[in-house]
Amino acid sequence: MAKDKTEKQQIKQQQQIITDRSLYKFDFVGKRRIWFLVSTIIIIAGIVLIFVRGFNFGIDFLGGNLMEIKFKQNVSVTELRKVMGDIGYGSAILQSTAPDQYIIRTVPLDIKEKTKILDNLDQKIGIVRPLMQDRNVAAGFSSQIIKNALIAVAISIVGILIYIWIRFEVRFAVVAIIELIHDLLILLGFYAITYREFNSTSIAVILTILGYSLSDTIVVFDRIREEIRLTKKDSFYDIVNYSENKTLARSLGTTATTLFPVLILLIIGNQTLKDFAFGLFVGIISGNYSSLFIGSPLLVVWNNKFPKYKK
C-alpha cells in the first residue's frame, strides 16, 4: 500500500515537472552571455584568419589544373617533385592520396603542356591510364559560381525571412536570419581555421547548410509559439527555456541521426566525399548549437529590450 502511494506521488511529481513551465532541467537562456561569447570568439577568429591568411582556395577559384594519377609503383614526394622540377613544373602542388597515387596541382595547362607532363611521368615512373581524374579550370571561371551562390543565398534568406514573418512574428524571423548568418560565418570560419581546401564542393555544402540549419530553430520557435498561446502566467524567459528543454530530445535525436551517415562518409570517403562530409558535419553541429544557445536566447534578449510578452 505504501509502495503504491509513493508510486502515485512519483507520477504526480513527474507530471508536475512536465507541465510546470518554470521547472526545467537546463537553463539555456541564463548562461547566454557565455554562448554569445563562444560564438563571437569563433567567428572573430575565423574572420581574422580569412583576412590574414585567406582561404585555401582550390582550382575552382584560382584556375589551374588538377590531375590525380595512379602510378605503376610506389613513389615518394621527393622523387615526384624531382621529375616535375626537371620539366619545369617544380612549383606544382603534390598531395599523396595513396603510396602510389598523387594529386598534382599546377597552373592551367593546354594539351601540349599536359601531354609533356604525362609523357615524362610515364617514362620515368610509369602511370596508369586513364587518369583517375583530371580537371582544368580557366582563371576567372569561379566568379560565376560565386555570383550564383550569392544570389541563391540572398534569395533563400529573403524567402525564409518572409515565411517566418508570416508564420510567426517579425522578431522570430529576424532572429532566425541572425542565426543563419551565424551558422554561415562559423562554417566559413572553420574553413579558414582548418585551412581546408575551399572549392565548389564547399559552396554546395554552404548552400545545403543554409537550407538545413534552420530546421532545429523552427522546431523550438514552433514550441515557443504554442506555449505562448497556452499561458499568460509564465515569463517569456521560462517559456523559452521550457520549450527548449521540451524539444531537446528531438533536436539531439535528429542531429544524431543526420550525423551518422555524414560521419561515416568522413571516415571512409575519398577526398571529394570527405570535403562534403566535413562541411556538413560542422554545419549541422553549428546549426544545432545555434538554435539552442544563440537563437532562442536572442528572443529573450529582444523581449527584454522591447517587451511584448511577460518579462
Added chain:
Amino acid sequence: MKQDKVNITVIIIFVIIIGLAIWSIFTYPIKLGLDLKGGTQVILKATQIQQKETSSSTTSASSSGNVSSDAIDKAMLIMLNRIDKLGISEPLVTKDFNNNIVIQLPGVDNPDKAVEVIGKTAQLEFKIVEGYDETTRTYKLGPTLLTGDKLASAKAGYDNNGQVVVEFSFNSEGAKQFEKITSENIGKQLAIVLDGEVKSAPVIKSTISNNGVIEGIGSLEEAKDIALVLQTGALPVNLEIQEVRTIGPTLGQDSLRQSLIAGIIGFILVVIFMIVMYRGLGLISFIGLCSYVALLWGILSALKTPLTLPSIAGLILTIGIAVDANILIYARIKEEMYKGKTKIVAFREGFKNALKAVIDSNVTTLITAAALYRFGTGPIRGFAVTLALGIIISMFTSIIFVRAILFLMLNSKIITPGFIGVKILKNSNPKAQSQKEQ
C-alpha cells in the same frame, strides 16, 4: 470504425504507390552521373565571333557582348552532331543558367582531343587578297565573299604532291557564288581562311564552280578533324573552355561504393537509434523510412535524373530529414503520454502538435532548395531536386502513411506504453492533464 476504413484505404493507396515506385526502380534503372561512372565534362562559354580582319581596313573586331540564345542552341546542335560523328555514345549537351554550354561525355579515351574538335568554331571564309604587308607578314584581305555554310561536303585526302589537304565541294547556291567570284577575279589571289588563319592563297587561274581544297594542314589526323567540323557546319559563336573535368572510372566507382556504404550504415544506425529511443514506434518508422527510400528512388528513376555525388549527399541528408518528422511526432506523443493522457488522445495530440513544426521546418528547407534549383549549376541542381523531392515525400510518408498505420494499430492491444517506450502510466490520471492547459 469509419476511421479505420479511411486508414485502411490510405494504407492501400500508399502500398500501390510504393509498388509503382519499386516497379519504376527496376524498369528505369537509375543513371549514374559522370562523377560516379567516369567521363568528361566540359563547360564552354559562348562569346560573339570576333571578325578577325587581317586587312588594313578599319573594321575592328566587335567585342563579345551577350550571345543570343538562338545562336547557343544552334551551336549545341552542331556540337551534338560532331560528337555523334566522333562516335562517342550517350553524350549530353545542355545549357546552364549562365548560358554556358555543358557537354558531358561518358568514357572517352582522349578527352582533350575530343574537346578540341567539338569546340572548334570552324569558320571557313573566302576572301580576295588585296595586298601583302611585308612588316607583319600578313595578307591584306578584302571582305568575306563566301562562307563555309555553303559547303556540301568536305573530306580529308592528299593532293597530287602528296600533301595533306581537305577537299570540299559547294552546294548549288555556293557553287553559283563561287563561280561568280572566281570569274570576276581571275589573276588575283583567293585566300582560304579557317578560323581567322589564312590557310592558303592560290592564284585564281580560271573560273571554278563547285570544289576546292584547303592546304597548309599539318597531319592527316588534323585534316580529318577539319573535314569533320566543316561537314557539321561552323559554330555561330566562339567558345572558350571554362572547365574540363575528367573523372576516371575507378574514382567514380570508389565514390559510389563509399557513399552507398555510408548511406546503408547510416540507415541501419538510424533504425537502431529509433528502436532504442521509441521501441515499437521505431519499428513503425523503419517501415516509413523504407517506403520513403523506395518512393524517392523510384521517382528519381522515373524522372531519369542522373545520380551524382551531390544528389547522394542530398539523399543521405533527407534520410535525416525523413526521420526528423518521425522523431518530432513520437517525441510529442511520448510527452503527451507522460502528461497523463490516454494513448488515443496522446497520439492525436502528438500528431496534431508536431504537424506545424514539421511543415514549418520543411518549408524553410524547400525555399532554399528552390533557390538552389533556380540559381545552381549542374550538380547543385541535382542536389536541389533530391532535396526538394525528399522533403515532400518524407512529409507524405510520415504524416499520412505512418499515421494511418499507427491509428489502425491504436485500437488493438499491440500499442502499450511499453511499445512506445513510456515507462510510467500504470494508472493515468486524467485530471493531471487539464491542470495547466488553460
